[in-house]
Amino acid sequence: MALAKITSVSGRAVNVPGNDIDTDRIIPARFMKCVTFDGLGEFLFYDVRKQLDGTEKTHPLNESRFKGATILLSGANFGCGSSREHAPQAIAKYGFKAVIAENFAEIFFGNSTTLGMPCVTASREDIAKIAAFTEANPQGEVVIDLVKLEVRFGGQTVKIAQRESARDALVNGRWDAIGELIDGLPAVKVTAAKLPYLAA
Amino acid sequence: MPKNLFQKVWDAHTVRQLANGQTQLLIGTHLIHEVTSPQAFGMLRDLGLKVAFPHRTFATVDHIVPTDQFIEPYADPLAQAMMDELRKNCAQFGITFFDRATGKQGIVHIVGPEQGITQPGTTIACGDSHTSTHGAFGAIAFGIGTSQVRDVLATQTMALGALKVRRIEVNGKLRPGVYAKDVILHIIRMLGVNGGTGFAYEYAGSTFDGFSMEERMTVCNMSIEGGARVGYVNPDETTFAYLKGRPYAPKAENWDAAVSHWKSFASDSGAAYDDVVKINAADIAPTVTWGINPGQGISISENIPSPETATSADDKAGIIEALAYMKLPAGAPIKGTKINVAFLGSCTNGRLSDFQEVAKYIKGRKVAPGIKAIAVPGSQIVALQCEKLGLDKILAEAGFEWRAAGCSMCLAMNPDKLIGDQLCASSSNRNFKGRQGSTTGRTILMSPVMVAAAAVTGQIADAREVFSVTQN
Numbered sequence: 001m002a003l004a005k006i007t008s009v010s011g012r013a014v015n016v017p018g019n020d021i022d023t024d025r026i027i028p029a030r031f032m033k034c035v036t037f038d039g040l041g042e043f044l045f046y047d048v049r050k051q052l053d054g055t056e057k058t059h060p061l062n063e064s065r066f067k068g069a070t071i072l073l074s075g076a077n078f079g080c081g082s083s084r085e086h087a088p089q090a091i092a093k094y095g096f097k098a099v100i101a102e103n104f105a106e107i108f109f110g111n112s113t114t115l116g117m118p119c120v121t122a123s124r125e126d127i128a129k130i131a132a133f134t135e136a137n138p139q140g141e142v143v144i145d146l147v148k149l150e151v152r153f154g155g156q157t158v159k160i161a162q163r164e165s166a167r168d169a170l171v172n173g174r175w176d177a178i179g180e181l182i183d184g185l186p187a188v189k190v191t192a193a194k195l196p197y198l199a200a
Numbered sequence: 201m202p203k204n205l206f207q208k209v210w211d212a213h214t215v216r217q218l219a220n221g222q223t224q225l226l227i228g229t230h231l232i233h234e235v236t237s238p239q240a241f242g243m244l245r246d247l248g249l250k251v252a253f254p255h256r257t258f259a260t261v262d263h264i265v266p267t268d269q270f271i272e273p274y275a276d277p278l279a280q281a282m283m284d285e286l287r288k289n290c291a292q293f294g295i296t297f298f299d300r301a302t303g304k305q306g307i308v309h310i311v312g313p314e315q316g317i318t319q320p321g322t323t324i325a326c327g328d329s330h331t332s333t334h335g336a337f338g339a340i341a342f343g344i345g346t347s348q349v350r351d352v353l354a355t356q357t358m359a360l361g362a363l364k365v366r367r368i369e370v371n372g373k374l375r376p377g378v379y380a381k382d383v384i385l386h387i388i389r390m391l392g393v394n395g396g397t398g399f400a401y402e403y404a405g406s407t408f409d410g411f412s413m414e415e416r417m418t419v420c421n422m423s424i425e426g427g428a429r430v431g432y433v434n435p436d437e438t439t440f441a442y443l444k445g446r447p448y449a450p451k452a453e454n455w456d457a458a459v460s461h462w463k464s465f466a467s468d469s470g471a472a473y474d475d476v477v478k479i480n481a482a483d484i485a486p487t488v489t490w491g492i493n494p495g496q497g498i499s500i501s502e503n504i505p506s507p508e509t510a511t512s513a514d515d516k517a518g519i520i521e522a523l524a525y526m527k528l529p530a531g532a533p534i535k536g537t538k539i540n541v542a543f544l545g546s547c548t549n550g551r552l553s554d555f556q557e558v559a560k561y562i563k564g565r566k567v568a569p570g571i572k573a574i575a576v577p578g579s580q581i582v583a584l585q586c587e588k589l590g591l592d593k594i595l596a597e598a599g600f601e602w603r604a605a606g607c608s609m610c611l612a613m614n615p616d617k618l619i620g621d622q623l624c625a626s627s628s629n630r631n632f633k634g635r636q637g638s639t640t641g642r643t644i645l646m647s648p649v650m651v652a653a654a655a656v657t658g659q660i661a662d663a664r665e666v667f668s669v670t671q672n
Contacts, residue, residue, distance in 0.1 A: 018521075019514060020393055020493050024632040028639075029611045033264065033278035035238035035285045037346075047639040076514075077394040080427065080493075081632060082611075083329040084236065085345035106397055106429045107329060110360075111345035165361050168220040177218065177359035178247070181351055184215055184224050185252065188357055191215045191226045196454075196461055197322055198228050198256065 005173040006116055009098040010143040011070030013153075014060050015131035016045070021074055022081035023108065027090040029082075040086055041093030061094075065138035073131055074101040075124075079108025088112040098144050100127060100151065100160065113166045116175045120144060122151065126158035146171050202468035205321075205434055206365045206400045209340045209465055213323045215357055222359045229317060229324045229339075230257040230352045231308045232295070234264055234282040235613070236327030240349035241289040253356040254294040258317055261286060261299065262307045263613045267576050267603035270300075279614065293353075306579020306605045309333040309547040313417065314581050316446025319458075320435035321465035325352055330547050330629065332423040335432030336416035337439055338465055340400070342429055363430060364398055364474035369405035372481035377664035379557075380415035381549060381627070381647035383407070385487040385497045387419075388426040391477065393495035396428025399474070402467065403433050407481045413442040414553045421548045422629050425494040434466040488660060489631045489645040490534055491522030496631075498534060500650070500662045506530030525633055526642050527621065534660050537644070540622035542573040542655035543636075544600065544648055546610040549627035550578025552585045554648040559591040561652055561667040567599030568658030574616065575600040576608040600655070612637025625654035 031043040049059045056062045072091060078101040079087060088111045091099065098118045112119045122130070133140060133154045142153040146167055150157050162170075169175040192198040203211075215224040232240075237259070244251070251257065264279040274280045290297035298304040298311055305311070309330050312318040320338035324331060329343035344358065351358045368387060388395075401423050408416065416433045423431025433439075440459050443449045450458035485499035496518070498504070504523070507530060510516035523530055528537065544550075544558060555575065567573045575595045577583035583605055586592050592602040609616040610628035617637025618624055624636055624643050631643035644660060653663035663669060 019518065022493070022630075022632045024611075024630070024635050028634055029263075029613050030637070032235055033276070033282065033613065035281060036242060037239055047634050052639065077397070077427070080393060081329065081424075081630060083327060083331075083343035083345055083424075085239075085327075085347060088345075103394065103397065105394065105427065107343055107345065107424075111347065114345065114347045163361070165220045165222045169222075172220070174219055176347070177222075177224075178347075178351055178354065180218055181224060181355040181357050181359065182249075184357065185355055187215045188224075188226060188252070188355060191213065192228075192253075192356070195212065195226075195228060195322075196458065197319060198226075198253075 003173040003176055004116065006118060006170040006175065007147050008143060008145045009071065009118060010141055011097060012068060012139060013071035013073055013130060013134045013142040014066040014069035015073040015134060016060050017075055019075040020077045020080055023079055023084050023087040024081055026079065026087040027084065032084060032086050037086065037089040037093065040090040041095065044090040044094040068095070070095060070097045071142050071144065072096045072099045073127055074099065076102040078104050080105040083107045085111045088115055088117055092117050100130065100144065102127065113169060113175055116170065118144065118146060118162065118170055120160040120162045122158055122160045129156060129158060202470040204365050204402060204467040204471040204473065205338055205432060205465050206340060206363065206402065209321055209323060210362055212321070218359055222361050224357050225360050226323060226357050227325045227352050228256060228322045231312055231324065231326035232257060232259045232349065233308050233328065234261045234286040236346050237289065237349055238282065238285045239346045240353060243350045244353055249354045251293040251295065251353045256356060257295045257353065258312070259286060259290050259295055259297040260305050260308050260311045263607045263611065265606040266614050267606050267608050267616060270604065276615070303580050306581065307547045307550060307607055309421065310550060310578035310582065313337065313413070314446070314579060316443050316449035319443065320439060320462035325358065329424040330421050332429065332431045333417050333421040333547060335420040335423070335430060336413060338432055338435030338462065340430055340432065343424060363400040365402055366396070366399045366475040366477065367402045367404055367473040368477045368479065370407040370479045370481050371405040372407060374407060374481050374484060377486055377649070377669040378484050379647040379649065380411060380418040382484050382487045384419045384422040385489070385494065385645065386484045387479070388422065388495045389487065389497040391426055393425065393493050394427040396423065396426040399428050400430035400432065401428040403431060408433050409436065412553060413438060414551045418548055422494065425629060435462050486647065486650055486663060488534055488650065490526065490528060492525050492631060492633050494629065494631060494645060496522055500535055503531055503533050504528050535662060537660040538623065539571065539625045539654050539659060541618060541624040542567070542571060542651050543609045543624055543626040543628060544574070544651055545576030545578065545608055546628035547578060548629040549648045550576060550582065552582055554627065555586045555591045555595070558648050558652045559594040561649060562598045562656065563594045565598055565656045567655045571655055571658050573600040573655045574603055574609065576603045577605050579605045609636050611635060625651045625660065627651045
């Protein structure tokens with residue numbers, strides 16, 4: 001299974017500001033009553049996007065000028081809370097290809113990387129610059145460059161960061177580790193044999 | 201060179217380095233439940249893979265089970281579908297399933313320890329962020345996503361980078377009416393909801409040495425609420441005494457060898473840490489949350505923060521957003537806030553000692569009129585233990601509905617939900633917006649005894665006053 005080498009993501013961006021946006025906010029628990037991830041995209045940020053009767057609240061994702069955005073901007077500690085992969089799955093299935101935030105919760109970050117959806121960090125000031133550009137030019141292109149670790153938009157460039165193991169996995173097309181883990185199975189058996197609780 | 205427990209367990213379970221620099225880490229014990237596993241089995245089938253070590257995966261059902269309906273099919277067809285899917289997957293791949301008919305079903309983080317599956321010096325993973333609970337035994341236990349559930353099923357390993365280790369030492373005796381739940385709420389308040397990102401938390405000090413296993417589990421459980429994916433306590437005699445005789449614990453002939461092996465994993469004196477935090481147990485008060493994340497906590501005698509007292513622009517924005525959602529008045533005492541619902545249970549506080557402590561104080565008292573109060577044991581075994589001691593009757597006489605085991609109103613994936621903007625005094629672990637099943641529902645986290653005090657007074661109250669607590 002050859003994986004794509006994800007060296008850059010380009011597209012339009014939308015800013016969903018706020019700190020500590022938790023995975024219950026990203027995908028409320030009631031939408032996890034499913035046995036596949038299909039269709040989760042439509043429930044992304046559901047309770048902040050929709051009223052109880054299904055009509056729309058004021059939310060960046062509801063604005064027509066931001067429809068079709070593929071890069072999500074947000075604040076600090078994005079994706080905190082539950083380990084539910086339903087959260088990055090919902091973001092990806094909605095159509096996003098990358099997230100730029102000040103920082104990410106640990107489990108969310110790993111889950112996203114394994115889906116081939118880069119999560120990169122930037123300073124608050126730089127995210128504000130990208131958000132301001134997007135606000136003024138909703139159709140403007142934003143490019144996340146994982147090789148140079150920078151974001152380019154409207155003639156500006158800002159620095160981004162990403163944990164090296166994740167960046168390496170994305171740009172070299174090994175972000176889903178399953179193949180490599182399977183290759184290691186003979187070594188797994190050797191390690192397991194040394195541990196008394198696994199010997200039985 | 202002296203090592204801490206995290207490093208020792210990590211080293212013992214390292215299979216090899218992967219190309220991107222991560223470690224292929226052996227996961228000795230894998231726990232699964234109905235919400236995050238069906239897609240993983242689907243991926244396994246799509247890839248034509250088998251379960252590599254089926255005897256090292258254990259399943260139970262907890263998130264979606266109704267607590268007031270025992271006979272299938274469940275009223276909710278989606279819940280029934282998830283139940284059926286797990287049953288089918290376990291049967292097909294030869295995985296042990298603690299189904300309701302076994303009498304051993306319950307919240308996955310309660311079942312593992314009570315079966316003796318959770319052991320010191322082991323690695324554990326489960327598609328649930330509260331897997332950190334198992335660290336109470338000196339295990340390194342990770343919450344994982346569904347793709348990693350697939351990885352563990354297929355290979356009994358996953359790709360991970362090592363964590364830094366922060367030692368959190370709590371020393372001294374807790375004051376009367378202060379519980380393990382208050383300790384972890386205090387820690388999260390102090391270090392922040394993302395203070396632990398990239399860290400494993402090692403909980404240590406005389407307070408933890410004196411804690412029971414159930415108290416240690418309560419603290420480790422909420423590590424993730426402080427951003428730490430892993431939390432643990434070094435194994436000691438308390439740990440070994442808890443495990444002895446449990447179904448999956450080593451048998452008599454292997455017991456001594458197992459204990460000495462387990463002891464070898466405890467952090468060495470002189471081990472290095474990336475950070476050390478020290479807390480005086482006497483400084484910890486009964487703690488309640490007032491906001492929309494577990495770090496927004498105050499002691500019961502403090503006032504609700506106001507935007508004017510914010511320490512930063514971020515803090516100010518956080519306070520404004522939280523107060524608007526919680527509909528609480530800035531600057532007013534939290535004590536006296538009217539509640540609608542009282543919830544006892546969850547993987548944080550749904551164990552025997554939690555119900556014992558509540559029963560001790562609530563005996564002969566009544567839940568205030570108009571308050572819905574439910575008590576949900578964390579497992580069928582906890583339920584049975586409580587029933588044998590008559591705790592269910594004490595709670596029922598007080599006005600709590602005694603329910604069947606499951607996650608219930610902690611995340612409300614079953615029928616137990618808040619309605620509208622009801623305010624719930626809850627012994628669970630998350631107060632996120634909408635967490636308890638209503639998009640405007642409100643949660644205040646606290647210890648079980650504080651929930652009991654709120655239930656009998658109909659408002660957020662100081663359990664020490666309500667129940668005249670003078671000693672623990």
